[in-house]
Amino acid sequence: xxxPTFTKSGDTIGICAPSAGVGVKLDSFxxxxxxxxxxxxxxxxxxxxxxxxxxxxxxxxxxxxxNQMFADDNIDMVLxxxxxxxxxxxxxxxxxxxxxxxxxxxxxxxxxxSIEILLTTKLDIATIYGxxxxxxxxxxxxxFQETSLSVLKGDIPVQHSxxxxxxxxxxxxxxxYEMDAPVxxxxxxxxxxxxxxxxxxxxxxxLIGGCIDVLDWIIGTPYxxxxxxxxxxxxxxxxxxFDNFELSPLLLQYAIRKMQLKRLFDNAKAVIIGRTLxxxxxxxxxxxxxxxxxxxxxxxxxxxxxxxxHTKPSLTIINGALGHxxxxxxxxxxxxxLK
Numbered sequence: 001x002x003x004p005t006f007t008k009s010g011d012t013i014g015i016c017a018p019s020a021g022v023g024v025k026l027d028s029f030x031x032x033x034x035x036x037x038x039x040x041x042x043x044x045x046x047x048x049x050x051x052x053x054x055x056x057x058x059x060x061x062x063x064x065x066x067n068q069m070f071a072d073d074n075i076d077m078v079l080x081x082x083x084x085x086x087x088x089x090x091x092x093x094x095x096x097x098x099x100x101x102x103x104x105x106x107x108x109x110x111x112x113x114s115i116e117i118l119l120t121t122k123l124d125i126a127t128i129y130g131x132x133x134x135x136x137x138x139x140x141x142x143x144f145q146e147t148s149l150s151v152l153k154g155d156i157p158v159q160h161s162x163x164x165x166x167x168x169x170x171x172x173x174x175x176x177y178e179m180d181a182p183v184x185x186x187x188x189x190x191x192x193x194x195x196x197x198x199x200x201x202x203x204x205x206x207l208i209g210g211c212i213d214v215l216d217w218i219i220g221t222p223y224x225x226x227x228x229x230x231x232x233x234x235x236x237x238x239x240x241x242f243d244n245f246e247l248s249p250l251l252l253q254y255a256i257r258k259m260q261l262k263r264l265f266d267n268a269k270a271v272i273i274g275r276t277l278x279x280x281x282x283x284x285x286x287x288x289x290x291x292x293x294x295x296x297x298x299x300x301x302x303x304x305x306x307x308x309x310h311t312k313p314s315l316t317i318i319n320g321a322l323g324h325x326x327x328x329x330x331x332x333x334x335x336x337x338l339k
Contacts, residue, residue, distance in 0.1 A: 001320045002125045003338045004103045006154030007076050009040030013152075014075035015133045016046045018062045019084030019111040023052030028137040029081075035136035039149060044075060049133075055086035063093020066115075070095075070102045077152065079133040080108030080115070087114045087214070091223040099123060107152065108132050110245065110310065113210030114218045120208065120319040121229040126338070128152070129210050129243075130316035138177065144313035151316045161185050161306070161332040162313045165275065169311075177312055187327050188288065188295070188302045195292045201301055201327040203269035205237035207336065208319055211309065212242040212273075216255040219262070230264055237269040239323045243309025246278035253290035260294055268300045270325060274308030303327060 007013065013036060022029040029050075033043055046065035048056040056062060069078040091114060100123050106115065107128035116127035131148045138145060147157060167181035188195040208229060209215070218224050230238060244252055252273075259265060276287070288304065295302050303325075307314050317323075321336040 002103050002123075003320075004077070004105045004125065006105065007041065007152055010042070011076040012042040012044055012074055013077050013079055014044045014046070014069040014072065015049050015079045015081050016062075016065045016069050017048040017051065017056035017081040018066050018090050018115060019056070019080065019087045020054050020082045021048055021051030021056035022081050022134060023050050025134065026050065029134040031137035031139070032134045035141070035149075036133075044072075045081075049081045055084055055089070056081070059086070059089035060093050062090040066090065067093075067095045067098055070099050070104060075104070077105040077107065079131075080106075080112040081133050083108075083110030083112065083132060085111055087111045088217055088221075091115070091118060091218075091221075094118065096123060099125070105152070109243070110211050111214055113214040114223065116210055116319055117215065117218060117226070118223045121225040122223070124232075124320070126318055126320035128316060128318055130314055142313055144307070144315070148316040151318070156318075156336050156338075158333050158335045159315050160334075161330070165307065166312050179313075183305075183307060185306050185327065185330055185332050186304045188304060190296045190299055193296055195288060195295055195302065198301070199329050201270065201303070201325065203237070203239065203301070204322065204324045205239040205269040206233040207239050207241065207317055207321050207323040209241035209272075209317070210243060210319070211245055212252065212255050213245045213247055215242070216247075216258065219258060226264055227262060230267060234267045236322060237267050238265075239270050239272065239325055240265070240268055241272040241274070241306070241308055241317055243274045244276045245310055246276070246280075248280070249282050249286040249290040252287065253294055256291065257294045260298060265298050265300055268298070270301045270303060271295075272303045272306045272308060272325070274306050274314070275311040277310035303332070306332070
């Protein structure tokens with residue numbers, strides 16, 4: 001695994017827009033960029049970052065601007081401006097040889113999952129999942145945001161499950177997120193044909209994952225090598241983590257089943273799934289009932305409703321790092337080692 005050099009104060013972060021531009025949320029984006037500058041970073045943006053377009057530009061332009069970030073020796077790491085839906089269009093325009101010759105940390109979440117999976121599974125370059133360039137706009141910053149900034153500089157703390165999360169998202173009236181709902185990580189293990197709750201888990205393995213909505217799109221394309229990744233790190237075992245944006249219980253089960261049929265979980269030590277951002281009318285029971293259909297065949301522990309992804313707070317996870325996950329009666333920790 002290739003671990004790029006972490007940034008330090010005075011280094012330059014390049015921001016590109018391989019998915020959506022940030023023109024419709026400039027005030028929020030500017031607050032976040034101010035945070036990065038206050039922490040000592042210089043900022044360079046590509047031409048498409050502040051576009052209102054969705055996606056930010058034609059796919060070839062987005063690919064060219066992404067390549068520009070890796071070709072520029074003055075840029076020390078690369079941040080994705082925003083999420084969206086169209087990263088998959090620009091993957092053919094990424095110069096993989098250029099990126100491999102100039103490895104840098106790439107950080108994003110949601111739609112940029114496709115880029116991170118390309119870099120980590122095909123090029124063996126570790127990537128960071130959990131924040132886009134507009135993720136540090138809260139005032140004051142929450143602990144999980146401070147943690148993500150620490151990871152950008154290579155200070156990788158032990159992360160933990162939180163007590164409360166924001167069930168309603170951003171409140172336009174208070175201009176904040178209210179942490180109003182209790183966090184309920186749940187450990188489920190297969191037992192006699194069903195999933196049952198368990199109280200403790202202690203596992204280690206290579207971390208790999210991202211937004212499962214996006215993973216489901218790119219599996220089977222030329223821009224992932226998840227099977228090769230699983231083979232290369234089989235001796236370490238794998239800890240899979242999934243951020244579910246809006247897959248229904250059935251579609252989430254289908255996505256997991258597809259991966260199981262491709263034998264991607266053969267060496268899995270655990271699967272972690274975050275809270276679903278848009279469950280619509282589906283309940284936790286609906287999701288668990290569908291997941292039970294596939295997990296009873298795998299003998300792999302499942303952690304449900306974790307602090308991962310679009311609901312906040314969320315963990316910052318390094319794809320390719322060696323993770324150590326503990327769970328004890330609802331409380332969880334995750335440490336990461338770069339080796």
